[in-house]
Amino acid sequence: MARRNVLITGCSSGIGLALAVKMAKDEQKRFKVFATMRNLAKKEPLEEAAGHRLGKTLEIKQLDVCDEQSIKTCVNSIPDRRIDVLGKYRMLSNAGMGLIGPIECQSIEEMKTVMDTNFFGLVRLLKEILPDMKRRKSGHIVIISSVMGIQGILFNDVYAASKFAVEGFCESLAIQALKFKLQLSLIEPGPVVTEFERKVFEDGMKMDLSAADKETAEMFTNIYLKNYKQIFQSLGQSAEDVAEHTVKIILAENPPFRHQTNTLYTPMTTLKYADPNGDLPIDIFYKMVFQHDKVFSASLNFIKLLRWRSRKSFDLGKPSQ
Numbered sequence: 001m002a003r004r005n006v007l008i009t010g011c012s013s014g015i016g017l018a019l020a021v022k023m024a025k026d027e028q029k030r031f032k033v034f035a036t037m038r039n040l041a042k043k044e045p046l047e048e049a050a051g052h053r054l055g056k057t058l059e060i061k062q063l064d065v066c067d068e069q070s071i072k073t074c075v076n077s078i079p080d081r082r083i084d085v086l087g088k089y090r091m092l093s094n095a096g097m098g099l100i101g102p103i104e105c106q107s108i109e110e111m112k113t114v115m116d117t118n119f120f121g122l123v124r125l126l127k128e129i130l131p132d133m134k135r136r137k138s139g140h141i142v143i144i145s146s147v148m149g150i151q152g153i154l155f156n157d158v159y160a161a162s163k164f165a166v167e168g169f170c171e172s173l174a175i176q177a178l179k180f181k182l183q184l185s186l187i188e189p190g191p192v193v194t195e196f197e198r199k200v201f202e203d204g205m206k207m208d209l210s211a212a213d214k215e216t217a218e219m220f221t222n223i224y225l226k227n228y229k230q231i232f233q234s235l236g237q238s239a240e241d242v243a244e245h246t247v248k249i250i251l252a253e254n255p256p257f258r259h260q261t262n263t264l265y266t267p268m269t270t271l272k273y274a275d276p277n278g279d280l281p282i283d284i285f286y287k288m289v290f291q292h293d294k295v296f297s298a299s300l301n302f303i304k305l306l307r308w309r310s311r312k313s314f315d316l317g318k319p320s321q
């Protein structure tokens with residue numbers, strides 16, 4: 001089988017790094033990974049994780065999704081833009097950033113950066129790559145979206161909007177893409193323990209809340225930030241876990257348009273489809289946060305304990321090395 005070229009964005013850490021390494025280490029050597037990042041000064045962790053695959057099944061390249069020229073230069077540097085006849089061109093749009101807090105305390109500039117990275121970053125990539133894929137009538141575009149592309153969460157207004165934009169854009173494009181035999185897949189993780197989680201939390205802690213009223217500022221600090229770590233500890237997945245799900249989708253003969261990676265989170269997203277009026281998920285989130293916060297917190301602790309115990313029994317069951 002011809003080696004399948006994969007271009008991945010945002011590989012300096014987290015899901016992008018885990019994906020690049022997993023695909024480069026594929027035992028059947030099915031992938032040639034072009035792992036990209038905006039700042040090559042951050043390439044060391046990826047180089048280390050890739051080990052001897054570096055320069056063989058994995059190449060590192062510069063690509064900033066907010067810079068059209070850098071996308072063009074990167075794609076042009078791939079031999080023949082990899083438009084070979086046997087392989088299938090694959091692109092993984094992963095680069096992204098978060099933003100939390102009351103909108104009164106965020107500048108329009110900050111919000112635009114989130115939209116520019118998470119939404120227009122994908123649009124720029126596709127403007128460059130889609131014509132090649134259409135000409136070849138072959139390609140699979142995999143996008144790391146989020147459960148927040150389906151349902152908004154308290155104090156994630158702009159981030160959720162950026163992922164909703166991604167989902168709406170892809171839903172529209174998927175219809176046209178089908179005519180060219182191209183596939184699109186949205187990967188929708190729940191919370192994942194990566195740099196994203198750390199950066200978002202740190203920015204939230206440092207946020208100047210003086211532009212918000214007292215009640216909003218307290219809600220953000222005493223409810224959102226206070227429970228943030230616990231949510232990620234109880235419900236969070238690892239980047240490697242998300243990478244495993246993503247590779248399955250990449251290799252699927254008939255990849256689905258949407259794939260959620262976290263079964264602990266699906267009851268929440270299912271609420272959206274259960275009520276055409278859209279009130280159900282809002283009511284449930286409201287009750288969970290403002291009325292049943294103790295039950296909610298106890299449930300999270302319980303989930304954490306169950307996951308810890310199942311991991312422990314799995315470790316005990318493993319044959320000794």
Ligand SMILES: NC(=O)C1=CN([C@@H]2O[C@H](COP(=O)(O)OP(=O)(O)OC[C@H]3O[C@@H](n4cnc5c(N)ncnc54)[C@H](OP(=O)(O)O)[C@@H]3O)[C@@H](O)[C@H]2O)C=CC1
Pocket residue numbers: 009010011012013014015016037038039042063064065066094095096097098117121144145146147188189190191192193194195196197239
């Ligand atoms: N962590 C989570 O809970 C979840 C994350 N996601 C999504 O997963 C994706 C990956 O995030 P995750 O791995 O968690 O977080 P990380 O912060 O670990 O990784 C984000 C990556 O995106 C890169 N990036 C940011 N801006 C640009 C840009 N302009 N051009 C190129 N690369 C850029 C970062 O580079 P740099 O190091 O230079 O900043 C980094 O490599 C994102 O799209 C995020 O929205 C979805 C659901 C949950």
Ligand SMILES: CC1=C(/C=C/C(C)=C/C=C/C(C)=C/C=O)C(C)(C)CCC1
Pocket residue numbers: 145146147148153154189190191192223224225227228229231289
């Ligand atoms: C902290 C917190 C909540 C949930 C936060 C979640 C679930 C965050 C998920 C982040 C993701 C998925 C980011 C990437 O896309 C609730 C439930 C609103 C209650 C109040 C405190």
